[in-house]
Amino acid sequence: MMMNLTDQQLAAQPAAYWTGMAYEALIAFTRARQAERGFTQPQFWLLRNLSEKDLSFDGQGRTVAELHEAMSSYIRPEDDLDSESKVLLERGWLTQDDEGRLWITEAGETARIELGKHSPAIRDAIHDGIDDADYVTALKVLRQMMKNVQGTPPQ
Numbered sequence: 001m002m003m004n005l006t007d008q009q010l011a012a013q014p015a016a017y018w019t020g021m022a023y024e025a026l027i028a029f030t031r032a033r034q035a036e037r038g039f040t041q042p043q044f045w046l047l048r049n050l051s052e053k054d055l056s057f058d059g060q061g062r063t064v065a066e067l068h069e070a071m072s073s074y075i076r077p078e079d080d081l082d083s084e085s086k087v088l089l090e091r092g093w094l095t096q097d098d099e100g101r102l103w104i105t106e107a108g109e110t111a112r113i114e115l116g117k118h119s120p121a122i123r124d125a126i127h128d129g130i131d132d133a134d135y136v137t138a139l140k141v142l143r144q145m146m147k148n149v150q151g152t153p154p155q
Contacts, residue, residue, distance in 0.1 A: 015145055026126060027076070033122050039115055042084040045071055047093065047112040050104040054112065061101030 005013070031041050049070050052059025062070070064081050075081070085102055088094040093108030104112070127135060 015142075019142065029126065030122055033118065033125075034115075037115070037118055040084060042075070042079045042081060043088055044112070044115050045075070046081065046085055046088060046102070047104060047108055047115070050094070050102060051109055051112050053109065061097060061103040063100045064102070067102070 027041075034041055034044065046067060048054040049067055050056055050062060055070075056062075064085055067085075068075065068081050071081075085094060085096075088108065089096060089102075091107075091111070093105055093111050094102045095105055096102055
């Protein structure tokens with residue numbers, strides 16, 4: 001990796017390369033920390049998307065296909081929501097009705113809350129040595145680049 005570049009050299013680097021490298025490193029780090037605690041990122045996303053107290057807009061059950069669609073902007077190609085949901089069914093964190101809809105259980109809601117408690121430590125490790133102002137500036141730059149190439153950045 002080219003980490004000892006001058007500011008002038010960095011300014012000439014392709015943003016797509018560095019954003020891709022950052023994305024892969026951040027996802028790998030996050031998933032490794034979650035795996036150390038006995039869960040996967042897709043499992044956490046399933047719980048979050050089925051919880052009315054989190055990402056579910058109505059608290060209703062969803063099929064795996066509906067959940068995949070809901071997560072389409074962040075799910076990775078290798079993520080197998082069907083397999084991940086089966087693990088959560090075995091743990092008693094989800095139930096499944098006769099129409100194939102998954103529902104979060106009380107135990108699943110408790111697990112979602114407990115698993116979410118690890119997020120601040122993961123964020124803190126990722127942000128170590130980066131003050132909030134620099135982080136905000138980096139995000140603003142990325143949003144402007146997105147606007148430059150596609151119109152308007154996501155909110």
